[in-house]
Amino acid sequence: MKLSIKHAGLSVGILAVGLLLTSCRCSQPAATASAGSTVAAEVQTKSSQAAMTPELALQELREGNARFVAGTPRTRNFPAEVKATASGQYPFAVILSCLDSRQPVEIVFDQGIGDVFSARVAGNVLNKDILGSMEFACNVSGAKLIAVVGHSNCGAIKGAVDDVELGNLTGLLAKIKPAVDSIPDDGQPRTSKNHEFVDKVAEANVELVMKEIRERSPILRGMLDRGEIGLVGGMYDLDTGEVRFLNQAMTGAHLDLPQNKIQN
Numbered sequence: 001m002k003l004s005i006k007h008a009g010l011s012v013g014i015l016a017v018g019l020l021l022t023s024c025r026c027s028q029p030a031a032t033a034s035a036g037s038t039v040a041a042e043v044q045t046k047s048s049q050a051a052m053t054p055e056l057a058l059q060e061l062r063e064g065n066a067r068f069v070a071g072t073p074r075t076r077n078f079p080a081e082v083k084a085t086a087s088g089q090y091p092f093a094v095i096l097s098c099l100d101s102r103q104p105v106e107i108v109f110d111q112g113i114g115d116v117f118s119a120r121v122a123g124n125v126l127n128k129d130i131l132g133s134m135e136f137a138c139n140v141s142g143a144k145l146i147a148v149v150g151h152s153n154c155g156a157i158k159g160a161v162d163d164v165e166l167g168n169l170t171g172l173l174a175k176i177k178p179a180v181d182s183i184p185d186d187g188q189p190r191t192s193k194n195h196e197f198v199d200k201v202a203e204a205n206v207e208l209v210m211k212e213i214r215e216r217s218p219i220l221r222g223m224l225d226r227g228e229i230g231l232v233g234g235m236y237d238l239d240t241g242e243v244r245f246l247n248q249a250m251t252g253a254h255l256d257l258p259q260n261k262i263q264n
């Protein structure tokens, strides 16, 4: 079952196909709807996942966020989606984002049950367990896109900027320090009170995590290099609800990134 999913994903990872199919809808209607409901479940299926490309996956996230910002999310029947996904999952993306309660991934990207894998940790930092989760999501379960999404006014970034020390949080914030150090000194305050600085560090942290994903996972690097999956960074704006994707380099290969390593 898993092997067939993977092979189905590999066979369609052609960028040109993705560009030609940009107008097609990513979620395919499931055949099932709960009795008595008026809204059918629309969930990812084996065939819809197989038809997905990194570009289409990114487009789905862009369009979902646009629906969220506009206040026009899809009408969903969650009980029907639960039933329709009970026998298997075929998510099209894996998203690493912050623990912050104001950035609930499925809501801000207007996704339903079984649509995306979601890894959340303060400061959207990377560690071996999250890397392993991403390898499962992409190499075993067939997800086509890795998205690392930080956000504005992030408390974890502020903590790293201010050298906060508190129990196990100290080690987590240490993972963000390379991003802090990567921002050139422009004479402005390098504290959490400088919101512009905090957001620059948050963006640098996203790019650093993207770089680390490539460097530390030969499995994901190989899939990226073969075009089977994409890797993209984004910043969520707490004031507007908008996600701004950082670049069009889906593999992250052309990013100008800090040289420092994130700790395990």
Ligand SMILES: [Zn+2]
Residues within 6 Å of the ligand: 098, 099, 100, 122, 123, 151, 153, 154, 155, 156, 157
């Ligand atoms: Zn945060």
